[in-house]
Amino acid sequence: MLKDIARDNYQNGYNCAEAMLLAGNEYYNLHLNPDTFKVMAGFGGGVGVEDLCGVVSGSVALLGIIFVDKRAYESQEIKEITEDFVESFRRELKTLNCKMLKDMYREEDAKCSSVVEAGGRVLEEVIIKYKSKSK
Template sequence: MSKGDIAKQNFMNGYNCSQAVLLAFCEDFGLEKETALKISEPFGGGMGRMREVCGTVTGMFMVIGLAMGNDNSKDNTTKKNVYKSVQELAAKFKEDNGSIICRELLGFQKNNKESYVPSERTNEYYKKRPCPELCKYAADILEEYLKKENLI
């Protein structure tokens, strides 16, 4: 299975979009599943369901941090390379999907009053949302990028 297939399945199993993407890659970088799920949970629904940056995109960025980041605060070379990768992946995602903003991808004008309440996962939910396919897409382009850069 591709990382995209795994990410899509993760989403279909009830994980949010950000969790679905990060979880597809956590084993590659020695990140425990439970930690990955906790770290990425706030980023679902466009950051806490605020419909801002798509959770699949933030999931990709977390994986880039795992693959390329370091813990030396003075190493601007690493930051430069990480930021370059983030910008390349965001541009590719936007080029192919029209946006990296959750509400724009979903066709929403603005949030409702109870935007913090997660939607129930029903057959109707999956029919009207592109989220499973966006999880697949994000993980697939990330996997391709990481292989090209010899990071996995």
Template sequence: MLEDRVLYYYRNDYNCVQCMLMGARDEYGLPIECCCVDMCAGVYNGLGVESICSIVVGGVMVISLYFKNENTIKHKRMEFINNIYEKFNTINCGKMPKQNGCDNIVYEGAKILRIVIESG
């Protein structure tokens, strides 16, 4: 499942955006090259200032690549963001509930992404 792959990468020294991209690449066969993953090396910890959670950023990037129709992308993007907000009461990195790091946020964020993608 997507969330297991994403958590695996997160626990193996990839940041939030990178693990979302790599997990989605593996799970859905998306054409995400290593240079794309490398470009996201500095995109974590709410862009370094604890603003928008990088799981949200990575999820929106995956949605943008997975779906081809602009209206579908807009709808799925908002569905994903709203579901993250509903789960954590924020999309702000600095306000996320971080018990023992971000493992739970990464796992649940990837699970939400999987549900949004697989619901068509």
């Protein structure tokens, strides 16, 4: 499952944002150029300042890759899909803020693995929901 791949990526040294995009690439066989993952480097740790969780930013990047052909305005549903993911993540974990998530869920050894795993589960549910709508 996507959540397991994301968690494993995170536990193997990728930041939370990178872990999500890498997991999506593997799980959905996207064949992204390896340079694509560099874009997520600065999004880990809440954009480096413990603000917006990297799981959220990495997930939103993946949604764009999956649901947008060339430009966001060409996708009638990307705003709805993104909103659905963000609200589902917030419902599940209570906040989008990295610092608050760390305070609530971070463990000494596993760090934010539980947040990455929960985010991966929510992300997969949203992707399944919208892929089935487009059929």
